[in-house]
Amino acid sequence: MSTQTMISLNPKAAKFISSPKNLFINGQFVEAVSGKRFETINPANGQVITTVAEGDKEDINRAVAAARKAFDEGPWPRMKPAERAKILLKFADLVEENVEELAHLDTLDYGQPVGLTTAFASSVIELFRYYAGWATKITGQTIPVSLPGEIFNYTRREAIGVCGQISPWNAPVSVAAMKLAAPLSVGNTIVLKPAEQTPLSALRLAELIQEAGFPDGVVNIVPGFGPTAGAALTQHPDVDKITFTGSTAVGKEIMRSAAGNLKKVTLELGGKSPHIICADADYESALANAANAILFNSGQVCFAGSRLFVEKKIYDNFVSDLIDYTKNYKLGNGFDPSTTLGPLVSEKQKNRVLNYLNIGQQEGAEMLTGGNATSSELADGYYVKPTLLANVRNNMTVAQEEIFGPVVCAMMFDDLDEVIKVANATEYGLGAGICTTDLRKAHKVAHALRTGNVWVNTYNLMDPASPFGGYKQSGLGRENGSASIDTYTQIKSVWIDLN
Ligand code: NAI
Ligand code: MG
Secondary structure, X not given: OOHHHOOOOOHHHHHHHOOOEXXXXXXXXXXXXXXXXXXXXXXXXXXXXXXXXXXXXXXXXXXXXXXXXXXXXXOHHHOOHHHHHHHHHHHXXXXXXXHHHHHHHHHHHHOOOHHHHHHHHHHHHHHHXXXXXXXXXXXXXXXXXOOOOOEEEEEEEEEOOEEEEEOOOOOHHHHHHHOOHHHHHOOOEEEEEOOOOOOHHHHHHHHHHXXXXXXXOOEEEOOEOHHHHHHHHHHOOOOXXXXXXXXXXXXXXXXXXXXXXOOEEEEEXXXXXXXXXXXXXXXXXXXXXXXXXXXXXXXXXXXXXXXXXXXXXXXXXXXXXXXXXXXXXXXXOOOOOOXXXXXXXXXXXXXXXXXXXXXXXXXXXXXXXXXXXXXXXXXXXXXXXXXXXXXXXXXXXXXXOOOXXXXXXXXXXXXXXXXXXXXXXXXXXXXXXXXXXXXXXXXXXXXXXXXXOOEEOOOOOOOOOOOEOOOHHHEEOOEOHHHHHHHOEEEEEEEEEOO
């Protein structure tokens, strides 16, 4: 890693991190009530980037009160839809002007290469433009009811109210944006709690929210920890809806706390996604696809293709060629332009991943490549090499639990019906992939897998217009597309006696 070639830190990002960061409540940047602060760490070198005010219950209370007032009394839900759209579009323009800064803040905060964080930051622009379009297209129905007399019945789609949004660290700016764009487009107000590992880009979005002209209290952003700030938000009686992306264990906890006032709940949780490589696939592109499915974002992806099923006829060659292919990835600091694989987000996440490698080997899996990155130039960061476990059986811990790192479990199959059964034998159901040149196989498998997303001869694709979410314990509800409009509105039926 030669320092001359490093991409230099965007000057606005440098300025942003040069001062301590605060909570964004009711249009103001404020200290936490407790005065507490926490450090946010750069996982490429373990160094502190800056400190951030640590939100807790009192701060969540203030943020919810601001969001409640903005919803119950403020202009946002009452505004002409075209006016709301204009503010969303202005915000998208501001994000576009500041893409490099946002990307650099995410690379600092969670380590991934600037190319990738730039793509994530750019996706925010498209997402806001997409939902700005929805603002003026929310309609009800007139319904021909069969009651006696002349009765006129119609429906309205109305905003839900205060939305408590909890985002993870694995694509900080883009997942935070997914928690903002759709609910705002239809007139909701928001309290967002970003992940404690990656609060910076969300706080920069807060500044752009101020600049775009959202009324005070419409968006509040309160960094803090899960069991304190996060739990306070999910338990708060004035919050109408919770949307959460993160682990299945926390998702279940959130459902329990949401029961208090019957909050509407949307959950995007973990996965253990199967990726099926048929012998008839285009071999070279299947190799690239298999690598990309598990190594994208260093495997810290809820739909990572972490269970690789390879047809018997090509299994030995494919696995050995995949190992060679992954040797082309270059681990390193995300600001080094030659880096293609960043560190994991934290020391804790690295240890979690390495622990799974031990468990896998104890259960009989064979680690053919990968493991801890021990080279001296990576010693200060939280790096794990692209790892392939072979001799895996689908009932092993490593094939059932989400590892959330660059670790793929390879398994062999001989029969398509059999591999469909094994692929479905997991409590998760988020993503899946198949590589084949046979259209019949592609559609058959796509229909038979119990997952919310299936990619054929590709992987990792998402678009603001297409619904995203999980079957089984991978989640509840959908985000993106019209699905989010359904999620963030409720239907009112209005009856008029015309007699
Ligand atoms: P996590 O589920 O604890 O954290 C995600 C978010 O939830 C963070 O903002 C966190 O502060 C918040 N949170 C945690 N506990 C909470 C609670 N009791 N109430 C309300 N909010 C709470 O995930 P963590 O610990 O960061 O990662 C552990 C594992 O979770 C990963 O190894 C991965 O398997 C999975 N995960 C899955 C993600 C996904 O995209 N589906 C994203 C992040 C983690
Ligand atoms: Mg960080």
